[in-house]
Amino acid sequence: MKVLKFGGKSLANGVAIQSAIQIITAEKKKGEIAVVVSARGNNTDELISMLDLAQKGEDFSASLQDFIQYHKEVLPTLSFDFEYTELFTLLNAVKIIGFFNLKIQNKAMAFGELISAKVVSALLNKKGVSSQRVDAREIFVTEGSEENPFVNWEVSASKTKAYWENNPKGNVAIVTGFIASDIDGNTTTLGRNGSNYSATLLANFLDAEEVQNWSNIDGLYTANPSYVKTATKIASLTYKEANELAQFGANILHAKTILPLIEKKIPLVIKNSFTPENSGTVINESGQGKGIKAVNVINNCALISVEGKGMLNTVGIDGRI
Ligand code: ASP
Ligand code: MG
Numbered sequence: 001m002k003v004l005k006f007g008g009k010s011l012a013n014g015v016a017i018q019s020a021i022q023i024i025t026a027e028k029k030k031g032e033i034a035v036v037v038s039a040r041g042n043n044t045d046e047l048i049s050m051l052d053l054a055q056k057g058e059d060f061s062a063s064l065q066d067f068i069q070y071h072k073e074v075l076p077t078l079s080f081d082f083e084y085t086e087l088f089t090l091l092n093a094v095k096i097i098g099f100f101n102l103k104i105q106n107k108a109m110a111f112g113e114l115i116s117a118k119v120v121s122a123l124l125n126k127k128g129v130s131s132q133r134v135d136a137r138e139i140f141v142t143e144g145s146e147e148n149p150f151v152n153w154e155v156s157a158s159k160t161k162a163y164w165e166n167n168p169k170g171n172v173a174i175v176t177g178f179i180a181s182d183i184d185g186n187t188t189t190l191g192r193n194g195s196n197y198s199a200t201l202l203a204n205f206l207d208a209e210e211v212q213n214w215s216n217i218d219g220l221y222t223a224n225p226s227y228v229k230t231a232t233k234i235a236s237l238t239y240k241e242a243n244e245l246a247q248f249g250a251n252i253l254h255a256k257t258i259l260p261l262i263e264k265k266i267p268l269v270i271k272n273s274f275t276p277e278n279s280g281t282v283i284n285e286s287g288q289g290k291g292i293k294a295v296n297v298i299n300n301c302a303l304i305s306v307e308g309k310g311m312l313n314t315v316g317i318d319g320r321i
Contacts (some may be wrong), residue, residue, distance in 0.1 A: 001033065001059075001202040001206045001207075001265075002032070002033050002034075002212060003032060003034050003035075003199050003208045003213065003291070004027060004034070004035070004211075004214060004313065005036040005037075005177065005195060005196060005198075005199035005212065005214065006035065006037050006038065006120075006214045006273065007034070007038050007195070007213075007215035007216070008039055008040055008042065009041070009215060010274075011040040011119075012041040013040075013073055013074060015274070016273065016274070017119070017120075017123070017272055019038070019274065019276070020214065021124060023276055024120075024129070024172065025127060027212075028129055034175060034208070035120065035131075035173065035174065035175065036176075036177045036199040037113060037117050037118050038112075038177050038178055038195040039112025040115070041190050042160060043070075044112045044178075046067055047067075047087075047108045047111060047112055048108075050063050050064060050087075051091065051104070051108055055099060056098075057098060058095075058218075059141070062260070062274065064087060068084050074079045075123060076274065078122050080115065083115055084113070086111070087108065087111055088262075090108055091108070092188075100252065101185060102147065103187075106179075106186070106187045106188055106189050109178075110137070110176075110179045110187045110189075112178075113136075113137065113177055113179050113195070114179075116176070117133045117174045117176045120174050121133045122168055130169065130170065131171055131172040132168070132171040132173055132174065132252065134163065137159045137179055139159045140159075140190075141156050141159065141189075142188045143182070143183070146188075149182065149190075153198075153204075156180075159206070160205040160206065173252065175193050178190055180305075190193060193252075193254040194254055196213060196254040196257045197254045197257050199257075200258070200259070200268065201258040203260065203261065203266050208266055211267070211268045213268060213269065213271065214271050214273040215252060215270070215273065216272060216274055217252060217270070217272055218272045218278050218281075219235075219270045219279075219280045220270060220294065221233055221294065222293065222295065223295045223297075226318060228309070234287060236269070236283070236284065236286075237281065238284070238286065241287060241294075245294055246258060247298045256300070268282070269282050274310060304321075
């Protein structure tokens, strides 16, 4: 089985969503697949903006209508009444109380991925590719603090396997990225860009042979092409090299993305859904050649040097700095 993950830009209205559907259809013809979707377009940011508006007591209804209308444009016959009512009720409650917390934010953000899976699944079904939505909150379980949840691999793996065993084969599973739930059933998230992690976890749990990460970039580059004109695409990297880039700001790779792949040696292919003929970047065990592969930059970062004799043998300096 192959796991195909699509980022928000690759699922946006217009040519993006159409070409994503084409890619899914073509891959399905080649063999068994599962699809992991991010929220479409800028939906996650839009949901956060609506929460901000509501918290300030401002009118969010026009934004909410635009938000829903965006999805209706792709498939006018698909009803989003349920999602509209749920979001309206949630936002209105925030407006009345003038407050929201992470729990409420997670609940709202989840609609980005839930709607995305609904749209993709409906478009596939319309094309004659039978598919089925999977709400990842039913298979991925997180633990730990609210701010910093981590996935319980054991529980999530067994729930995922059970789900796959009990559901009809042949249907393409369209899994919501990014979201999970805690032991009490509250919605949690895997952090911004977390759908990449959802995809590699799913691949690990289901022993997939490959993960394809479809976004709007051709692959990983030797440097950020918007800063360095001579940067070139990297054909192949090892897990270790890719993980290094993920830790230092390569957005395409959420910091935890690589880990689930290593144990089972599952290759990750980064591909551009707008130019699918491009070979992309392959991340696997062997990589290609030695030496420095890429240079990265972290923005908005300051380095402060503090020195002085008084610091010698003084405990607690770091904390005071
Ligand atoms: N929709 C979420 C975000 O924008 C997760 C993702 O895109 O991977 O961060
Ligand atoms: Mg996104």
